[in-house]
Amino acid sequence: MVKLGVFIQRELRLLARQKADWLNPVLFFIIVLCLFPLGVGPEPNLLRLMAPGIVWIAALLSVLLAAERLFKDDYRNGVIEQLVAARQPLLSFVLAKLVTNWLSTGLPLVLLSPLVALLLNLETPAFVALLLTLLLGTPLLSLLSVLGAALTVSADKGGILLALLILPLYIPLLIFASAAMEAATMALPYHGQLAIMLAMLLFALALVPLAVLSALKLNVS
Amino acid sequence: MFKWLHPLAKPETVYHLCGRLYPWLMLLAVTLLLLGNIWGLAFTPPDYQQGDSYRIIHIHVPSAIMSMGTYSAMAIAAFIALVWQVKVAQWSVLAIAPIGAVYTAIALITGMAWGKPMWGTWWVWDARLTSELILLFLYLGVIALSGAFSDRQTGAKASSLLAVVGVINLPIIHFSVEWWNTLHQGASITKFAKPSIDPSMLWPLLISILAFKVLMLALLCLRLRTAILQHEQHRPWVKALAGAV
Numbered sequence: 001m002v003k004l005g006v007f008i009q010r011e012l013r014l015l016a017r018q019k020a021d022w023l024n025p026v027l028f029f030i031i032v033l034c035l036f037p038l039g040v041g042p043e044p045n046l047l048r049l050m051a052p053g054i055v056w057i058a059a060l061l062s063v064l065l066a067a068e069r070l071f072k073d074d075y076r077n078g079v080i081e082q083l084v085a086a087r088q089p090l091l092s093f094v095l096a097k098l099v100t101n102w103l104s105t106g107l108p109l110v111l112l113s114p115l116v117a118l119l120l121n122l123e124t125p126a127f128v129a130l131l132l133t134l135l136l137g138t139p140l141l142s143l144l145s146v147l148g149a150a151l152t153v154s155a156d157k158g159g160i161l162l163a164l165l166i167l168p169l170y171i172p173l174l175i176f177a178s179a180a181m182e183a184a185t186m187a188l189p190y191h192g193q194l195a196i197m198l199a200m201l202l203f204a205l206a207l208v209p210l211a212v213l214s215a216l217k218l219n220v221s
Numbered sequence: 222m223f224k225w226l227h228p229l230a231k232p233e234t235v236y237h238l239c240g241r242l243y244p245w246l247m248l249l250a251v252t253l254l255l256l257g258n259i260w261g262l263a264f265t266p267p268d269y270q271q272g273d274s275y276r277i278i279h280i281h282v283p284s285a286i287m288s289m290g291t292y293s294a295m296a297i298a299a300f301i302a303l304v305w306q307v308k309v310a311q312w313s314v315l316a317i318a319p320i321g322a323v324y325t326a327i328a329l330i331t332g333m334a335w336g337k338p339m340w341g342t343w344w345v346w347d348a349r350l351t352s353e354l355i356l357l358f359l360y361l362g363v364i365a366l367s368g369a370f371s372d373r374q375t376g377a378k379a380s381s382l383l384a385v386v387g388v389i390n391l392p393i394i395h396f397s398v399e400w401w402n403t404l405h406q407g408a409s410i411t412k413f414a415k416p417s418i419d420p421s422m423l424w425p426l427l428i429s430i431l432a433f434k435v436l437m438l439a440l441l442c443l444r445l446r447t448a449i450l451q452h453e454q455h456r457p458w459v460k461a462l463a464g465a466v
Contacts, residue, residue: 147386151379155369164365165383168358171351172393211386214303218378 003089007096015104021069022104029062029109033119044121051120052181055130056174059109060141064163066105067145070097071153071216080153081220094212098146106138122185129184133177136197143201143208144169150215173200230307233458236449239442246439250432257428265422277335279426283433285328288356289391291321291437295363296388299381309445311377312452314384315367316444320437322360329353352393359387373452 015022036054037047047054074080083090113134117127148166155161180193228234261279268275295317302310332350333343344350363380370376453459 151366151383152369154372154375155366155379156371161362161365161369164358165362168355168362168390169386171355211382215379215382218375218382 003092004095007093008099011096011100012103015100022066022108025062025066025105026108026112028065029058029112030115032058032061033116037119047120048122048126048185051116051122051126051130052178052185054120055116055181056133056137056177059134059138060167060170060174062109063105063138063141063145064166066101067149067166068159068162070101070146070149072149075153075219080216084217084220090213090216091209094146094150094209094216098142098209098212101146102139102142106134106142109138110134125187126181126185129181129190132194133180133197136194136201137173137177140173140197140201140204141170143204147208147212147215150212150219153216154219173197176200230305230309232309232449232453232456235309236446239446239449243439243442243446246435246442250436250439253428253432253435257425257430257432261422261425261429265425266419268422271339274335274338277331278422279429281328281331281335282426283430284324284331285353286430287433287437288321288325288328288353289395290434291317291324292356292360292384292387292391294437295321296384296391299384302378302381303385308452309449311374311381312448313441313445314363314381315377316441316448318360318363318367318380318384320440320444322357322364324433324437325353325357325360329357352390355390359383359390363387 033054036050040046040050071080080093082088083093110131113127113131116122117130122130144166145162148162151165152162176193176197180190180197183190183193229238258279262276265276267273295314298310298313298317301307302314329350332353336345337343363384366383367373367376367380370379450459
């Protein structure tokens with residue numbers, strides 16, 4: 001797993017040089033959040049009710065925005081092809097992509113959650129639920145978007161297609177995450193929803209990297 | 222078993238097999254469809270609660286069952302295509318996807334038409350309705366992905382991969398009525414328990430389900446034949462076939 005460290009270093013260096021790649025989705029997340037109070041009206045109770053859905057839809061859209069460019073550059077300049085041709089461990093490359101994708105798009109959302117709670121008038125229990133669901137849900141989002149990006153890397157019309165592929169797979173996560181937050185706002189226990197989210201995450205963590213691997217391979221062959 | 226299955230990997234064999242099966246399957250499908258639907262729509266007694274409007278069950282339930290059944294068939298074909306790299310299996314994924322999408326759309330539309338008089342609304346965000354809608358999106362994703370690549374072979378493989386990943390949704394749809402308390406009723410027919418539906422309504426329903434199944438197979442034969450011809454158009458056997466006609 002020495003290779004994994006090398007790949008992660010490379011990805012981080014690339015991210016440090018291309019700040020727009022991870023800054024834009026984060027800015028986009030905040031802008032979408034700000035649009036909702038302007039669109040539906042600034043009523044605090046209404047916002048509190050709608051917060052679970054708003055946060056999770058904004059998170060999905062920003063992750064999708066970042067996903068589109070995930071493998072594009074490496075595909076265009078031939079890195080992926082070289083890795084496949086040189087029989088390098090492609091799995092390490094995929095895992096490095098996953099880790100750095102979460103670090104650059106998922107983690108900022110988690111870190112921004114206090115700001116989100118402020119903007120949407122969330123109380124402490126709902127904020128804790130938001131933090132927990134984001135911690136469990138954003139890695140799953142990263143996994144799914146990496147899969148979508150790998151499937152469409154050599155496609156001619158990647159952007160819209162990526163959304164069409166990923167959205168159906170993302171819906172179960174959306175349902176359980178907003179159910180957990182809803183339960184939290186009503187001071188009900190939400191361990192069940194969190195457990196299901198964790199189960200989905202572990203299941204995806206075991207299988208999605210393999211699917212990403214074969215998706216990349218079939219795109220370069 | 223492999224000895225028996227092996228010839229099926231050859232496109233030419235499959236083409237001729239589908240050609241032989243298609244007329245019989247289509248004849249059987251049309252007969253069963255007419256029998257089941259006319260019996261179900263005109264000659265069954267009205268429901269004591271729902272009156273005549275329940276008769277849409279003879280279209281709604283078969284298409285809903287087949288929307289999931291077709292997906293499993295597609296996923297199995299996709300799995301075969303990915304594991305053993307069988308080209309015919311890849312093409313059949315693309316041949317099945319639109320059939321399944323249409324079945325799903327029929328199930329959704331008839332369900333809406335049934336929901337309006339019974340529930341008083343065209344659409345509710347209920348677990349089963351939502352998951353069926355997701356299924357439609359999955360089908361559309363598979364179809365769209367296959368067309369997105371300049372290389373058709375890559376598109377077919379990518380679609381197969383997506384079809385296998387999407388299998389995760391099938392149990393969610395199937396058990397959604399049991400896991401969540403929803404407006405949609407539970408299953409009336411199960412393999413193991415005594416059906417909670419009167420035999421006079423059950424038989425036409427079963428015939429309709431069978432009819433939809435056979436229709437799917439017939440359409441699959443037709444579409445797969447076309448797909449094989451399209452992909453193999455430069456092969457000598459296709460040229461010979463075209464020259465012979």
